[in-house]
Amino acid sequence: MALQHNTPEPSQPDDRIRGWCPGAWRPMASGDGLIVRVRPRLARLSHRQLHGLCQAARHCGNGLIDLTNRANLQLRGVSDATLAPLLERLAELDLLDDSPELEQRRNLLLTPDWQRDDDSHRLALALLDRLHELPPLPAKMGIAIDAGPAPLLHRESADFRIERGASGHLLLRADGRPRGTPLDSVDAAIDALLRLAHWFVASGGEQARRMRHHPAPLPDWAAEGEAPRTGRPPLALGPHALGMVCGLPFGQIEAAHLASLLADTPVPAVRVTPWRRLLLEGIHALPTGGGLLSDGTDPLLRVHACTGAPRCARATVETRQLARQLAPRVKGSLHVSGCSKGCACPTTTDVCLTGRTGHYDIAYDARADDAPQVMHLSAADVLSHFGDT
Numbered sequence: 001m002a003l004q005h006n007t008p009e010p011s012q013p014d015d016r017i018r019g020w021c022p023g024a025w026r027p028m029a030s031g032d033g034l035i036v037r038v039r040p041r042l043a044r045l046s047h048r049q050l051h052g053l054c055q056a057a058r059h060c061g062n063g064l065i066d067l068t069n070r071a072n073l074q075l076r077g078v079s080d081a082t083l084a085p086l087l088e089r090l091a092e093l094d095l096l097d098d099s100p101e102l103e104q105r106r107n108l109l110l111t112p113d114w115q116r117d118d119d120s121h122r123l124a125l126a127l128l129d130r131l132h133e134l135p136p137l138p139a140k141m142g143i144a145i146d147a148g149p150a151p152l153l154h155r156e157s158a159d160f161r162i163e164r165g166a167s168g169h170l171l172l173r174a175d176g177r178p179r180g181t182p183l184d185s186v187d188a189a190i191d192a193l194l195r196l197a198h199w200f201v202a203s204g205g206e207q208a209r210r211m212r213h214h215p216a217p218l219p220d221w222a223a224e225g226e227a228p229r230t231g232r233p234p235l236a237l238g239p240h241a242l243g244m245v246c247g248l249p250f251g252q253i254e255a256a257h258l259a260s261l262l263a264d265t266p267v268p269a270v271r272v273t274p275w276r277r278l279l280l281e282g283i284h285a286l287p288t289g290g291g292l293l294s295d296g297t298d299p300l301l302r303v304h305a306c307t308g309a310p311r312c313a314r315a316t317v318e319t320r321q322l323a324r325q326l327a328p329r330v331k332g333s334l335h336v337s338g339c340s341k342g343c344a345c346p347t348t349t350d351v352c353l354t355g356r357t358g359h360y361d362i363a364y365d366a367r368a369d370d371a372p373q374v375m376h377l378s379a380a381d382v383l384s385h386f387g388d389t
């Protein structure tokens with residue numbers, strides 16, 4: 001099919017710092033090419049969509065697929081020449097919004113364990129039908145729909161969320177407020193969500209950019225009457241009522257590898273979670289030999305590492321092999337970053353290694369761009385440094 005829009009101009013590498021989210025319509029330039037982020041509807045890809053995405057990643061990107069902490073997928077290493085064919089393919093797979101504006105408005109995080117016709121599913125469908133009624137919001141603002149028996153996305157960032165209140169009602173809650181507004185029905189909840197988004201804009205919220213920073217008191221009709229139910233932990237690795245949950249080391253997988261797993265295993269659909277985990281629907285055992293993580297205590301689950309050298313042009317050090325070696329030696333969370341940009345983890349970790357001029361610097365309780373405590377180590381020095389911990 002022919003796209004109705006011109007191929008977008010990629011945004012520049014510092015856009016992440018200025019605080020917006022890349023998408024498919026608005027790819028972001030990075031050290032290893034363009035990043036194209038795909039937002040699957042309902043956080044779910046059919047077998048056909050995932051297979052097609054694997055092919056697209058191999059033909060138009062560098063062959064890798066990342067999971068993001070917004071339950072999206074991203075392809076890296078896309079070039080100016082392959083961007084247009086990639087968007088064509090995404091459109092054919094129904095993985096591309098009709099316009100950049102709709103894509104930006106569809107910044108929706110949906111609880112990954114929704115079931116057909118439950119409240120979360122009906123809320124998400126109702127919101128998708130009415131996306132055009134949302135006002136343009138600052139680009140990082142997002143909505144969580146999390147109306148299962150208790151919140152599952154309570155640790156994930158969202159400016160407005162619809163969740164389950166202590167009384168069992170649906171609850172609309174603004175970020176930064178411990179209590180929300182109870183609502184009687186799916187339609188009432190979506191009406192109130194849209195109204196609150198319009199109130200945010202009308203009350204000057206765009207200057208604050210995020211709901212939690214907006215100082216205006218909520219309007220009278222959005223009474224902070226009820227607390228949400230106590231949150232649940234993320235989906236555990238292993239068997240689930242809908243299939244099997246598995247983790248991906250570093251939140252990334254080779255597209256060719258994923259395609260071969262799909263060819264061998266009859267997975268009807270895959271759900272994407274914000275925790276670098278996939279829920280493979282309709283199966284009772286994970287494919288063997290796939291490199292998928294199935295043990296919730298695996299040290300790799302605590303580790304972040306970007307692509308690093310040689311794949312990323314900005315990197316001066318290798319990252320993932322060292323991260324694998326360090327994982328069992330480091331207590332707490334670990335980030336190995338090829339440079340100070342810190343693509344793999346924007347927040348602090350207990351131990352953070354950053355590549356600079358071909359060597360590693362170590363910082364504790366730090367981000368990749370923080371000042372290091374130990375500097376200029378080789379990979380062997382780093383392993384030796386953590387050898388006894």
Ligand code: SF4
Binds near residue numbers: 032
């Ligand atoms: S953090 Fe890693 S992937 Fe990001 S630009 Fe630096 S080296 Fe490349």
